[in-house]
Amino acid sequence: MTPKGYTSKILLDVFENLDESYSNFHGRRLTYTANSNHPFILFETMSDGELLPTAGFEFSIVKALAGALNFTTRLIAPADGKWGGPLPNGTVVGMIGVVARREAHFAFCEISVTGIREEVIDFTYPHYIESLTLLSRAPMEKNRTFAAFAPFTPLTWLLIAISLLLIGPIIRAESWLVQVYFPVADNARNTSDALFNLFRSLVKQENLMENESSPQKITILFWYIFCFIISVLYSGMLTATLIKPSYEKPINGLTDLPTSVKEGFTLVVTGDTSMEYMFKEAKTGIYADTWKLFNHKDRSKSFVPYSIDSFDKIVKDKLVVINGQLTSRYHGAKLGSSQFYLARDTFAPQYYGAPVYPGSPFLPIFNKMLSYMTEGGLITKWVENEFRQVSTRNNIIQESGPRAFTVIHLQAAFYVLPIGFVISSIAFAMEVISLYLKSS
Structure with missing residues (x-):
């Protein structure tokens, strides 16, 4: 009683404390939905049609929630097997649809939190975060078909070929000039003979040319130096190229x-x-x-x-x-x-969360429990446990260090040889035809 009249005091809470009410489900059975999706959740279909979850770190989360909040679970899979969400025609498909229609209380299965999904369901706090990648x-x-040519670039090979084609005419020109000014010198060389012998210098570091004049000796000396550099670099680069896989x-x-x-x-x-x-x-x-x-x-x-x-x-x-x-x-x-x-x-x-139907009264307690698991490192531990069980028997240990050359590495040589045979056969046929025409 006060001077202004009687007053009253409400001794009971007007609104129910959901944390206390749903901290113990007293053995109530909750239905959740998922697709078999290891390492998140994996289940088997029993003979009676029931789904039996067997592995997955999100299955560990469900077990922890059920144990802490004293409820049992029943697992169902969406009929369409989709993750789903609302469609433009107003229907909601997949696991999101199962929860939105209250056919299940919640879902766990690598379900991303998105704005369009939150239009039809509510999400718990994210319990796992990752990014997308490409596998x-x-x-x-x-392809090692032409590995023998890999040590040099196409431009380098072109310059080597040009150098080889030019050295023959140069030696022939020098030989002709020496004959003009020194007729007694016995060093006449035709172009094909000079080209062949100088090519030997490139591949064997020798030739059969003798009695060269001084200008020719100087030219051949520098040609030797050129051949030596090319040969040494090619040999070293070829070995390195073939030993190291590309x-x-x-x-x-x-x-x-x-x-x-x-x-x-x-x-x-x-x-x-x-x-x-x-x-x-x-x-x-x-x-x-x-x-x-x-x-x-x-x-x-x-x-x-x-x-x-x-x-x-x-x-x-x-x-x-x-x-x-x-x-x-x-x-x-x-x-x-x-x-x-x-x-x-x-x-x-x-951001992966657990969808629950809109207005679910147990959402606050689920959020609290998921926060405990995340902050306590339990979810990280369960993820690591799934990886420990991965079989790596199919892994192949890559060999290290030098390895023997195979036909795959050197197949260019076996291609070049028959090409040479074909070209020589064509040249032989042309000579036969030429001789036949001359004789007739």
């Missing part, structure tokens, strides 16, 4: 994709996901340019239900798969890391 086959050795240029980022597509690679991404949407909606810039590189004539080639299903086809079918770093690293290591190449550049950071 392709390991760079293969370049590989294709690796695919390290989006800027490398135009060249890769021209070389026969196919760009692959999981269809109907935020990754496809990101490229599709880009109007300008590198993402818009990348969108044009996908195979739009046959969408099944570039937009697949699960991009991880394409990992074992990367080597054979020349694919470049766009996916998160974690998934790419995991499956690349599982199938044999020596066969795959993970791009150095990353792009488009992804």
Whole structure:
């Protein structure tokens, strides 16, 4: 009682404390949805049709939540197998649709937090952050057909050929001049004889030319020096070139994709996901340019239900798969890391959260528990545990150090020899025809 009248005091909270109410579900069963997507979550289909989760760091998160909040779980998969989201016609597909229609309480499966998805569902705090990257086959050795010519550039070979063609006429001209001014000198040389013998200098460091005059000796001396430099450099560079493997240029980022597509690679991404949407909606810039590189004539080639299903086809079918770093690293290591190449550049950071239906009363407690797990390093530990279980039996240990030359390295020599036989046969046939014409 106060001078102004009676007052009352409310002793009970008007609004329910959700943290306290949902800190214990008292054994209630919650349904969640996911696609089988290791290392995030992996499940098996039992004989009765039930889904049994068996591995994945997000499955560890679900188990931790269930244990801490005292609830049991039932796993269902979206009928269309998609990650999904709202479509222009108003329908919501994939895991996002399952949660939005309240067919499941929440979802866990590498689901990126995006604005368009938040129009139909709510997200927990992000529990894992990573960027997208490119996974392709390991760079293969370049074609070694003409490795024997690799030590010099085409221009260098051209200058050597010109020098060789000029030295014969020069020696012939010197020989003629000496004969004109010194008729007693016995050093006449025709052009073909001089060219042949000086070519021997280039390949064997010797020739059969004798009784040269002083001008010729000086010319041949400097020709020897020229041949010595060319021969030594060629031998050293050829050995270094053949011992050290030469590989294709690796695919390290989006800027490398135009060249890769021209070389026969196919760009692959999981269809109907935020990754496809990101490229599709880009109007300008590198993402818009990348969108044009996908195979739009046959969408099944570039937009697949699960991009991880394409990992074992990367080597054979020349694919470049766009996916998160974690998934790419995991499956690349599982199938044999020596066969795959993970791009150095990353792009488009992804924030993974758990979708819950709009207005879910347990969202605050889920956020609190996920914060505890993230800050305590538990999620990082669970991710590392998944990698420890990856089999690396398929990895091939690359040899180091010098290695023996093979036919692949020296095949140019075996091509040059039959080409010479063909040319000599043509020359022989022409001489026979010439003699026949003269005799007739």
